[in-house]
Amino acid sequence: MSAQEILELQKKNCIFCKIIAKEIPSYEIYSDEKVSVILDINPAHEGHCLILPKNHYQILPQVPLDLIGYMFTIAKKTSRTLLKSLGIQGTTIFVANGALAGQKAPHFMIHVVPRQRGDQLFKIPKNSISAEELLSIKNKLVGEQIIQQEKQEIEPVKQEIKQEEVIEQKHVENKPQTVEERIVDPKEESKKEIQEDVVEKVEEELNSENKVKENNKQEQKKDTNIDDIANLFLN
Amino acid sequence: MTECDVCKIVNNKEAFHVIYEDEICFALLHESPAVPGHTMVIPKTHTTIIEELDDKIVEHLFVVCNKVSTILFDKLGAHGTNVIVNNGIDAGQDLPHVVINVLPRSENDGLDFEWTPKQSGQQVLESLQKKIQIYSDPIFLGKDELPDIKIQKPEQSITKTSSNNKIEKKENYQINNLKRLP
Ligand SMILES: [Zn+2]
Numbered sequence: 001m002s003a004q005e006i007l008e009l010q011k012k013n014c015i016f017c018k019i020i021a022k023e024i025p026s027y028e029i030y031s032d033e034k035v036s037v038i039l040d041i042n043p044a045h046e047g048h049c050l051i052l053p054k055n056h057y058q059i060l061p062q063v064p065l066d067l068i069g070y071m072f073t074i075a076k077k078t079s080r081t082l083l084k085s086l087g088i089q090g091t092t093i094f095v096a097n098g099a100l101a102g103q104k105a106p107h108f109m110i111h112v113v114p115r116q117r118g119d120q121l122f123k124i125p126k127n128s129i130s131a132e133e134l135l136s137i138k139n140k141l142v143g144e145q146i147i148q149q150e151k152q153e154i155e156p157v158k159q160e161i162k163q164e165e166v167i168e169q170k171h172v173e174n175k176p177q178t179v180e181e182r183i184v185d186p187k188e189e190s191k192k193e194i195q196e197d198v199v200e201k202v203e204e205e206l207n208s209e210n211k212v213k214e215n216n217k218q219e220q221k222k223d224t225n226i227d228d229i230a231n232l233f234l235n
Numbered sequence: 236m237t238e239c240d241v242c243k244i245v246n247n248k249e250a251f252h253v254i255y256e257d258e259i260c261f262a263l264l265h266e267s268p269a270v271p272g273h274t275m276v277i278p279k280t281h282t283t284i285i286e287e288l289d290d291k292i293v294e295h296l297f298v299v300c301n302k303v304s305t306i307l308f309d310k311l312g313a314h315g316t317n318v319i320v321n322n323g324i325d326a327g328q329d330l331p332h333v334v335i336n337v338l339p340r341s342e343n344d345g346l347d348f349e350w351t352p353k354q355s356g357q358q359v360l361e362s363l364q365k366k367i368q369i370y371s372d373p374i375f376l377g378k379d380e381l382p383d384i385k386i387q388k389p390e391q392s393i394t395k396t397s398s399n400n401k402i403e404k405k406e407n408y409q410i411n412n413l414k415r416l417p
Pocket residue numbers: 011014015016017018055056057106107
């Protein structure tokens with residue numbers, strides 16, 4: 001089976017695609033041509049909502065930029081709705097991107113969770129870190145070129161999104177490629193190192209998917225990393 | 236009114252580890268990170284909670300979060316990322332300025348954002364759906380005339396030194412406001 005076929009199979013079996021197609025009933029709060037907002041039937045708190053893109057994307061980097069932006073405006077409105085309708089005093093907007101981050105289903109979604117004081121959810125711990133380590137992380141994450149280039153790129157937000165759409169159409173089946181193009185990364189070498197490292201680790205978790213991975217490697221060498229994160233769901 | 240702690244950062248960025256910046260927002264490494272690589276995406280304009288931000292700004296912020304997330308995948312070899320916005324004191328928001336957390340994840344990193352799923356019955360879900368829909372329609376149509384969400388906003392300048400009394404007072408005020416809602 002090709003990677004494409006596996007993805008098709010995954011869509012076919014995706015419970016959220018079925019919900020969107022109304023093959024499975026749900027408690028819908030809002031719906032338009034791009035997204036659907038439903039109540040989670042196994043909520044963290046009652047009123048827990050899921051923002052689902054109507055198209056099947058496994059993880060965040062595969063979602064087109066304009067849709068990412070749109071989904072979060074819907075998350076904002078959902079949060080606002082919950083604050084008003086439930087008389088609560090806080091919400092959390094939560095995204096788990098990849099199985100290791102706690103993503104349970106292979107259909108990308110945003111959670112909007114009503115919060116209660118002291119419920120101990122989504123606690124972000126604070127740890128100390130040395131100035132040296134911070135600096136070394138910063139250097140890993142950015143080169144000077146990146147900041148420059150990003151500045152130019154980001155200024156016209158709309159334009160960027162438009163370009164993205166064009167690219168999107170060109171590479172319909174290779175969505176992650178647009179992600180790569182989006183990440184300004186002039187230093188190919190260091191990236192490859194890390195990616196190979198990741199590939200090794202992920203391969204251990206995914207013995208059965210080696211074939212797929214080989215295909216991916218050939219077709220879109222640059223994207224192994226993102227693809228592997230997404231493919232964790234193919235098991 | 237004292238300046239917000241986050242606005243102080245905006246005005247003194249050189250002292251922090253900024254990894255991305257544009258006209259609307261910037262992203263910097265958390266000085267007390269949950270995990271190494273913990274990044275905060277912050278709008279430059281002082282805004283307490285995300286509901287107060289324009290759709291355009293929200294769109295932009297999360298496109299930047301995606302960018303950051305992708306960089307964390309590629310450059311730090313993260314195996315996953317979380318994007319978390321805690322809205323309001325009850326949600327654990329501890330700064331009076333919108334902060335979006337982007338966290339790189341790896342195996343056994345000590346982070347746990349799992350919840351115990353509740354089993355909601357059909358009746359509960361149906362009544363919740365009705366209750367929520369009363370409010371959702373105008374909000375999603377952008378015809379929401381009430382801009383004042385009664386959420387507990389963290390006090391201006393909640394720092395490690397700010398007193399609990401101050402927060403308590405604000406809460407009462409907010410709770411009173413809440414009671415006035417229909
Ligand atoms: Zn799906």
